[in-house]
Amino acid sequence: MAKGDLLKLLSGEIFEEEVELSLADLCRACQLPAERVFELVEQGVIEPIGRDPARWRFQGISVRRVRCAQRLEQDLGVNVAGAALAIELLEELERLHARLHRLEN
Amino acid sequence: MEFKDYYEIMGVKRDATQDEIKRAYRKLARKYHPDVSKEADAEVRFKEVGEAYEVLKDPEKRTAYDQLGANWKAGQDFRPPPDWDQGFEFHGGGYTGADAEQFSDFFEDLFGRGGPRGGYARQARREFHARGEDTYAKVLIDLEDAYQGATRTLTLKHTELSPEGRPQLKERSLNVRIPKGVRQGQHIRLAKQGSPGIGKGEAGDLYLEVEFRPHPLFKVEGKDVYLDLPVAPWEAALGATIKAPTPTGPVDLKIPANSSGGRQLRLKGRGIPAKAPGDLYVVLKIALPKADNEAAKEAYEAFEQATAFNPRAHLGV
Numbered sequence: 001m002a003k004g005d006l007l008k009l010l011s012g013e014i015f016e017e018e019v020e021l022s023l024a025d026l027c028r029a030c031q032l033p034a035e036r037v038f039e040l041v042e043q044g045v046i047e048p049i050g051r052d053p054a055r056w057r058f059q060g061i062s063v064r065r066v067r068c069a070q071r072l073e074q075d076l077g078v079n080v081a082g083a084a085l086a087i088e089l090l091e092e093l094e095r096l097h098a099r100l101h102r103l104e105n
Numbered sequence: 106m107e108f109k110d111y112y113e114i115m116g117v118k119r120d121a122t123q124d125e126i127k128r129a130y131r132k133l134a135r136k137y138h139p140d141v142s143k144e145a146d147a148e149v150r151f152k153e154v155g156e157a158y159e160v161l162k163d164p165e166k167r168t169a170y171d172q173l174g175a176n177w178k179a180g181q182d183f184r185p186p187p188d189w190d191q192g193f194e195f196h197g198g199g200y201t202g203a204d205a206e207q208f209s210d211f212f213e214d215l216f217g218r219g220g221p222r223g224g225y226a227r228q229a230r231r232e233f234h235a236r237g238e239d240t241y242a243k244v245l246i247d248l249e250d251a252y253q254g255a256t257r258t259l260t261l262k263h264t265e266l267s268p269e270g271r272p273q274l275k276e277r278s279l280n281v282r283i284p285k286g287v288r289q290g291q292h293i294r295l296a297k298q299g300s301p302g303i304g305k306g307e308a309g310d311l312y313l314e315v316e317f318r319p320h321p322l323f324k325v326e327g328k329d330v331y332l333d334l335p336v337a338p339w340e341a342a343l344g345a346t347i348k349a350p351t352p353t354g355p356v357d358l359k360i361p362a363n364s365s366g367g368r369q370l371r372l373k374g375r376g377i378p379a380k381a382p383g384d385l386y387v388v389l390k391i392a393l394p395k396a397d398n399e400a401a402k403e404a405y406e407a408f409e410q411a412t413a414f415n416p417r418a419h420l421g422v
Contacts, residue, residue: 008280009282014284014291014292014293015292015294016292068140072140098325098326101324
């Protein structure tokens with residue numbers, strides 16, 4: 001790019017909070033069938049907003065949790081309930097690390 | 106090409122049973138799983154362990170690997186003997202694992218580039234119009250940027266296929282608006298700024314993971330921000346209105362009388378902005394003036410007389 005060229009200013013959204021996905025969006029983003037998403041909802045890995053699955057909305061953070069659950073199941077041989085527990089503990093660990101980091105030095 | 110000692114990677118003896126190998130794998134996989142481990146090289150180690158297990162879990166591949174002999178050392182320059190796998194019939198061959206693209210050249214030279222399943226998957230991807238992959242990068246921002254929003258110019262390196270299909274390293278610059286209210290570890294999604302699509306497929310998205318540069322005054326935990334604020338003993342004891350810095354500029358802060366060290370004063374909603382914004386916590390640190398002149402010494406002595414204070418009373422001494 002030549003010097004002095006103005007770069008277009010790109011605006012993004014905060015994925016974890018500002019982005020909401022439908023069931024179809026989530027399936028597409030994680031390349032999963034809807035049945036699998038139902039299973040993850042049932043185990044509490046992700047929580048939809050709304051009652052009717054056709055109108056479910058998922059926060060962006062769901063994508064991260066679903067992908068993590070997929071990897072844990074594939075790589076470590078845990079089942080969905082185990083992955084759900086692991087994700088909860090990992091998120092708790094992350095919060096505690098942040099607190100430790102704040103209290104240190 | 107470097108020789109890989111799969112037994113050493115798995116931490117098992119060469120005569121380990123299949124069960125021992127499986128147990129070792131489960132343990133290492135948990136230890137180095139990139140979602141679980143905090144170790145810096147977790148991903149590399151995890152892949153290594155996965156590759157070693159791919160060979161050692163399969164009695165056919167393991168026997169073939171053992172034929173190479175026990176004299177090889179990890180890292181030694183290695184060429185497989187031309188007839189090394191003669192007489193072995195592999196079922197499926199290549200990788201069976203899901204994430205096989207990450208296996209080393211050493212593995213591929215010995216066991217090939219994958220069975221029919223792997224080949225099919227790769228071919229299929231080429232034939233369809235497919236959405237480009239999502240890409241990830243990090244962006245370092247200041248705490249103040251999260252309060253006010255900001256603009257950052259990023260230079261990102263990526264690999265692109267040339268028209269002849271050769272991968273090339275390219276660089277591009279992006280001018281990005283950092284949204285107000287973003288927090289450590291969150292991702293800013295830039296639609297269609299990821300890898301280009303295949304065929305008529307759309308480009309993927311670019312995700313920027315936000316990391317805060319360490320701040321000299323403030324510490325951040327989630328949406329909440331913390332400030333250690335030194336106060337004089339008389340300010341803490343008598344109460345005072347003092348100036349305190351905040352990420353949006355100094356404020357007047359009322360210290361209640363009889364505050365002790367470590368007391369947290371909450372400035373509601375002065376943390377990182379959001380629909381439900383975080384809070385700013387001011388933690389009082391009592392700073393003692395030195396008794397380095399006569400007047401100060403006398404003042405401390407008078408203080409002692411006046412209060413008859415034993416800070417260790419609760420310790421029973």
